[in-house]
Amino acid sequence: MGKKLIGTGFLLLLTMTAADTVWASDGVTDSGTTAWMLTATTLVLLMVPGLAMFYGGLVRTKNVLGTMMHSFAAMVIIGVLWPAVGYALSFGPNVLGGLVGWNPDYVLLRGIDDSILDSGIPEYVFAMFQGKFAIIAPALIAGAFAERVSFRGYVLFIALWSVAVYSPICHWVWAEDGFLFNMGPGGAIDFAGGTVVHISSGVSALVAALFLGARRGYPKNVMHPNNLVMTLIGAGLLWVGWFGFNAGSAVASDLDTGRALTVTQIAAAAGAFAWIMIEAVLYKKATSLGVVSGILAGLVAITPAAGVVQPGGAIVIGFLASTFCFLAIQVKNRAGYDDSLDAFGIHGIGGIVGALTLTFFIRDSWMAEAVAAADGNWGVWQQLGVQVVAVLITIVFAAVVTLVLLFIVEKTVGFRLKETDEMSGLDQSLHGEHGYGLINLN
Numbered sequence: 001m002g003k004k005l006i007g008t009g010f011l012l013l014l015t016m017t018a019a020d021t022v023w024a025s026d027g028v029t030d031s032g033t034t035a036w037m038l039t040a041t042t043l044v045l046l047m048v049p050g051l052a053m054f055y056g057g058l059v060r061t062k063n064v065l066g067t068m069m070h071s072f073a074a075m076v077i078i079g080v081l082w083p084a085v086g087y088a089l090s091f092g093p094n095v096l097g098g099l100v101g102w103n104p105d106y107v108l109l110r111g112i113d114d115s116i117l118d119s120g121i122p123e124y125v126f127a128m129f130q131g132k133f134a135i136i137a138p139a140l141i142a143g144a145f146a147e148r149v150s151f152r153g154y155v156l157f158i159a160l161w162s163v164a165v166y167s168p169i170c171h172w173v174w175a176e177d178g179f180l181f182n183m184g185p186g187g188a189i190d191f192a193g194g195t196v197v198h199i200s201s202g203v204s205a206l207v208a209a210l211f212l213g214a215r216r217g218y219p220k221n222v223m224h225p226n227n228l229v230m231t232l233i234g235a236g237l238l239w240v241g242w243f244g245f246n247a248g249s250a251v252a253s254d255l256d257t258g259r260a261l262t263v264t265q266i267a268a269a270a271g272a273f274a275w276i277m278i279e280a281v282l283y284k285k286a287t288s289l290g291v292v293s294g295i296l297a298g299l300v301a302i303t304p305a306a307g308v309v310q311p312g313g314a315i316v317i318g319f320l321a322s323t324f325c326f327l328a329i330q331v332k333n334r335a336g337y338d339d340s341l342d343a344f345g346i347h348g349i350g351g352i353v354g355a356l357t358l359t360f361f362i363r364d365s366w367m368a369e370a371v372a373a374a375d376g377n378w379g380v381w382q383q384l385g386v387q388v389v390a391v392l393i394t395i396v397f398a399a400v401v402t403l404v405l406l407f408i409v410e411k412t413v414g415f416r417l418k419e420t421d422e423m424s425g426l427d428q429s430l431h432g433e434h435g436y437g438l439i440n441l442n
Contacts, residue, residue, distance in 0.1 A: 030120025043244025050237025057231030066426020143341035144205030185373035188390035194304025202348020214338035270318025271298020300350030305358035313361025
């Protein structure tokens with residue numbers, strides 16, 4: 001019996017040793033990390049129908065399907081465009097002086113069929129994970145011009161925006177030879193897309209809202225949400241999906257993954273709590289719309305910081321994000337411009353708050369590595385300078401290029417709806433449908 005146990009133990013040890021040898025070899029898939037990244041990719045895609053429900057519940061009844069179609073159209077259009085050219089533009093080596101990337105082997109992903117990354121996941125999985133970020137970014141913009149744009153104009157706009165705005169910024173921040181990725185010893189910190197996704201889409205949303213003008217009747221006519229229950233469910237789906245969004249951005253299944261997931265949960269809760277407290281002081285009540293706004297503000301702000309801050313920092317960032325996002329919405333109301341669903345007020349402002357304030361909560365181990373890499377000539381203020389530069393470049397680039405694209409779309413296929421179509425509603429005038437039951441037209 002003892003010999004059998006010894007023999008079994010020896011075989012087990014031999015098997016473990018052999019497994020370790022194979023594990024360390026090149027081109028071998030890490031099944032654990034791959035399983036997590038497949039899950040994370042699915043969670044991020046879940047955010048898009050979550051966003052559709054979130055936005056869909058906030059518009060008027062006559063526009064619910066048309067608004068939700070904006071999110072689903074992004075899944076369709078960018079779902080084709082990303083593997084065709086988006087991945088090549090975003091993660092290929094520098095071309096045009098580093099303005100964008102390009103790798104012809106990435107076109108239609110034909111050059112990565114056998115590629116396994118250093119993290120042990122198939123490059124297909126990484127490409128699809130990143131593709132979900134490319135899908136949700138233009139879908140976020142749709143909240144700014146909800147209820148007043150043509151579907152064909154929107155489809156053309158998001159296709160152009162993905163290529164001309166999203167891909168270059170993604171390349172600068174996340175590609176290994178991107179200039180923001182290499183600015184300073186630690187680069188511009190954007191762990192999961194505060195700059196790449198939220199600032200770029202939020203700023204573009206503001207430009208679009210100003211370019212297209214307000215909805216007819218705004219702000220004189222009160223435009224109530226049609227279904228806050230659906231908005232609450234959508235916010236819940238976004239919160240769940242955000243664990244894939246942030247924790248998946250570690251591209252690993254390890255300590256960093258756990259850290260990112262933890263601070264994501266905490267910042268979302270802190271953001272919601274802060275918004276509740278603000279409403280309690282000002283209005284003596286807590287609204288469901290306020291709760292979901294706070295959740296999103298916290299989630300957006302922690303996105304760039306998820307890999308570098310600890311729970312205490314996540315709480316502060318969540319509180320600051322809700323405060324500044326709430327103030328931004330008040331400014332919008334006073335200024336009178338029509339960002340229909342506060343895409344800039346939540347995503348633009350939240351992304352900026354997160355990208356800048358994370359600097360003051362960076363964990364000591366991360367900063368120590370940056371200081372060592374810079375031979376001691378690095379600190380919080382130097383990193384803040386890098387963050388400010390990255391934010392400003394993103395704001396200016398996104399604003400200018402988006403304005404050009406809006407002009408092109410408006411002058412070609414048209415973007416702003418005709419008055420009769422807008423008054424009839426997107427559902428009927430653009431899609432020939434009704435969101436809540438059928439209407440007998442006989």
